Amino acid sequence: MGSWASFVTARERCRWRGVIPAASVLRLSSGRGGRMTSEMESSLEVSFSSSCAVSGASGCLPPARSRIFKIIVIGDSNVGKTCLTYRFCAGRFPDRTEATIGVDFRERAVDIDGERIKIQLWDTAGQERFRKSMVQHYYRNVHAVVFVYDMTNMASFHSLPAWIEECKQHLLANDIPRILVGNKCDLRSAIQVPTDLAQKFADTHSMPLFETSAKNPNDNDHVEAIFMTLAHKLKSHKPLMLSQLPDNRISLKPETKPAVTCWC
Numbered sequence: 001m002g003s004w005a006s007f008v009t010a011r012e013r014c015r016w017r018g019v020i021p022a023a024s025v026l027r028l029s030s031g032r033g034g035r036m037t038s039e040m041e042s043s044l045e046v047s048f049s050s051s052c053a054v055s056g057a058s059g060c061l062p063p064a065r066s067r068i069f070k071i072i073v074i075g076d077s078n079v080g081k082t083c084l085t086y087r088f089c090a091g092r093f094p095d096r097t098e099a100t101i102g103v104d105f106r107e108r109a110v111d112i113d114g115e116r117i118k119i120q121l122w123d124t125a126g127q128e129r130f131r132k133s134m135v136q137h138y139y140r141n142v143h144a145v146v147f148v149y150d151m152t153n154m155a156s157f158h159s160l161p162a163w164i165e166e167c168k169q170h171l172l173a174n175d176i177p178r179i180l181v182g183n184k185c186d187l188r189s190a191i192q193v194p195t196d197l198a199q200k201f202a203d204t205h206s207m208p209l210f211e212t213s214a215k216n217p218n219d220n221d222h223v224e225a226i227f228m229t230l231a232h233k234l235k236s237h238k239p240l241m242l243s244q245l246p247d248n249r250i251s252l253k254p255e256t257k258p259a260v261t262c263w264c
């Protein structure tokens with residue numbers, strides 16, 4: 001682990017309506033229509049227990065209140081959104097993946113400057129048919145956006161303006177931090193998107209560019225850096241926050257001061 005590792009204390013081992021493993025995933029699908037939609041609406045308000053709380057009245061103190069950053073990861077199907085989010089939350093490349101239906105979300109708790117913060121990654125479906133009824137929920141109360149393209153697939157790069165446009169249509173604030181990630185840099189001989197082209201695009205849209213691989217074991221620090229960069233940025237902004245209450249419910253509350261966001 002490189003320097004970014006110092007920011008990370010522990011994998012989140014929370015339990016969400018029962019047992020969810022360290023790289024917690026709650027899958028919400030659009031396939032069941034309104035029922036899932038309304039579940040998703042309240043998904044951030046459901047019981048959310050830490051391992052301490054699960055032990056009940058065993059004498060341990062209530063869990064500390066912690067802020068949650070909701071970060072959505074968007075881009076074409078197959079660019080590697082699931083693999084990137086899994087890599088960050090579980091620390092490894094997944095054994096197998098399937099097309100995401102609706103949204104999966106994964107969480108990891110990190111320590112930033114002494115504050116325990118939960119990074120909640122929303123791994124959204126890239127395929128239109130698996131996302132259309134869910135889109136408005138992705139963007140609700142979002143703190144940051146990660147745009148992903150596949151470096152070996154020019155079409156996924158050309159789709160970025162459409163993803164940015166979708167974002168514009170749904171985000172309340174234009175100044176929400178965004179980053180651009182080119183994935184699959186391990187497939188060197190198949191690269192179609194040159195770095196200078198991607199950098200120009202990133203500059204035009206005022207986003208930092210990261211090229212990485214969710215698969216290459218040597219790139220773990222880079223995947224780490226991508227999400228930790230956002231977490232640091234968000235922590236310093238203190239925008240509208242989800243926070244975990246001592247009784248394990250999640251509340252949404254505005255900061256006392258209006259958020260001033262500057263991603264530069």
Ligand SMILES: Nc1nc2c(ncn2[C@@H]2O[C@H](COP(=O)(O)OP(=O)(O)OP(=O)(O)O)[C@@H](O)[C@H]2O)c(=O)[nH]1
Pocket residue numbers: 075076077078079080081082083084097098099100101124125126127183184185186187212213214215216
């Ligand atoms: N070589 C290589 N393959 C990768 C990398 N990241 C993902 N893949 C592969 O790319 C395919 C798609 O990965 P996913 O993470 O499922 O893609 P996705 O963007 O989540 O796709 P949707 O769920 O359909 O939106 C899988 O076969 C992965 O194994 C990478 O960094 N390098």
